[in-house]
Amino acid sequence: MATRKEVADRAGVSVAVVSYVLNNRTIVKEETRRKVQDAIRELGYRPNLTARSLKTKKTQQVAVLTHYIGNPFEAGLLLQIEATAKQHGYFVFVQTYEPDREEELRSMLMGRVDGILLLGQSFGEETLGYFDDLQVPVVSAMKPAAWDADGSNPIPYVDIDWLPAMRSLVSHLRQRGHEKIAFMTAKESQLNYAVRHQAFLEAMRLEGLELQEDGHLDGSGRFEQAQAVLGELLDAEGKGGTAAEFTAIVCANDLMAAGCLAACRERGVPVPQDIAVAGCENILMSSQTWPPLTVIHYPRQAAGEMAMNMLLDRMNGIKTESILLSGSLIVRAST
């Protein structure tokens, strides 16, 4: 079995350069990389990656914890995160996060990753301390929900600045004559929507609007749930024909907004005349529904890339601050 030194000699480079190539570092010129790869092939050299990572204590692996990659918004973030990680020679693990299994997650990830990228999950204090001890940095694409009333959460993040974005949406709805506006979210399964919910409530207050009694809907973050929940309300009898007191719904993600549209369409409830519907992400689907959806545009490509770069910085000991991007309102026919 050839050694790394023999590979270096044959390629006419130093052992360090061979290591760079094996670690897939982009600083190596293409021509040099080719020479080293030729030498590796000719000599049949097989680096034992597992043994190597034991020595350097680096795995070149990062974990991305998803909620539900069936949501194209998450898949889009993941796409960008993976592309950025790959550029820097890192592999991306994908794991669906389950809040009640953090203990298991800790033992599964230990020794396996150099960093963890959350998609807005709010790790408990114990879990954060655990990875801190292991010197495995944790950052989040999308701001995690605060732990307590003072709004603190030590996880650095990339997100959009939700309050101005929500305010422009609520203000737009008010201008179209809507004063009774409901908010649909995922109460249990996706805590990071609490950040969007909070911004919505504050935007309503700033616009001088009050939330109705029935103004909080739980669509579980999914198209099907949203469709069922709004459908039930529309079918129930109330003063104005249905039990729904609101005339507009803002949804914490676009999948739920599309589900609301479907519920209205099935029942012949005209959108936006009877109910206006808006989303918060601007996935591709939202421009193709009938009617197309008014949304807050979330720049997910930039957010995914920045979050991964923030994690890479932290893994290299560079402390970067959280980043707030601008969301923008896209008005389409659903409002």
Next chain:
Amino acid sequence: MATRKEVADRAGVSVAVVSYVLNNRTIVKEETRRKVQDAIRELGYRPNLTARSLKTKKTQQVAVLTHYIGNPFEAGLLLQIEATAKQHGYFVFVQTYEPDREEELRSMLMGRVDGILLLGQSFGEETLGYFDDLQVPVVSAMKPAAWDADGSNPIPYVDIDWLPAMRSLVSHLRQRGHEKIAFMTAKESQLNYAVRHQAFLEAMRLEGLELQEDGHLDGSGRFEQAQAVLGELLDAEGKGGTAAEFTAIVCANDLMAAGCLAACRERGVPVPQDIAVAGCENILMSSQTWPPLTVIHYPRQAAGEMAMNMLLDRMNGIKTESILLSGSLIVRAST
């Protein structure tokens, strides 16, 4: 530092059971798992996973190679693959596959994974031989394109039986009066669509229809490309107002079909009156476009789960055969 034996003693179980828990095997009862995890925490035991995997020569990791997880169809497959892998204590790597970088891929994955799951990519002979030598099995969700004219490709796969599915679609279009039917695919970037393309051509032949000269469109697998390519054809002047000779388009994926709808909508070309459009996957979006899309339904949940189980079988030395599922035609307003 506590040893595994000490953990076992404290939990009142055998060392093997501790190993099962650490390897995340589901055969351990919940109560026992809890005892072992308590002992691990109380003793501060830290298994070195990297060292352990060196000893067992297993990484408990599998790679999934994607084309473009911006396509909800791929994301849906991935979701199911990851869930199935997790149930068996495996971690899933996600890597975007680039056909011209197989050499790099080989050195990146070596020593890192116990198995590789393709999403229809057609590994070269050298790459397949390489992983065969390493005893890393390769299976595919979606049939990879054949290497040569005799239709051979040694990678076992799960896919739908495309010919009957395509025939039911072409037959439906013919019944609606369409004889000039085009096919939109991704010529370079996604070779597995060649399987769908081939089935379409054979279905046309069986239905007694001939493909037009302009009947092959390259939409690169993406919404935006499909929209641009069809848009250009509709804008170019031909005999009947546009240069498009066909009256119906079948797209190799739903994203392209949605892009075709958008191109028609922008130009006021009525669908299905002037052009009928159909897709091949049945992603959620396809039921929400205007008009909603006629599609072949691809049972992606079952396919993702079966493909992962097939890979697990192969990793355990069990040779399973390729599996063909049934696709079904869903007729909506776009045809």
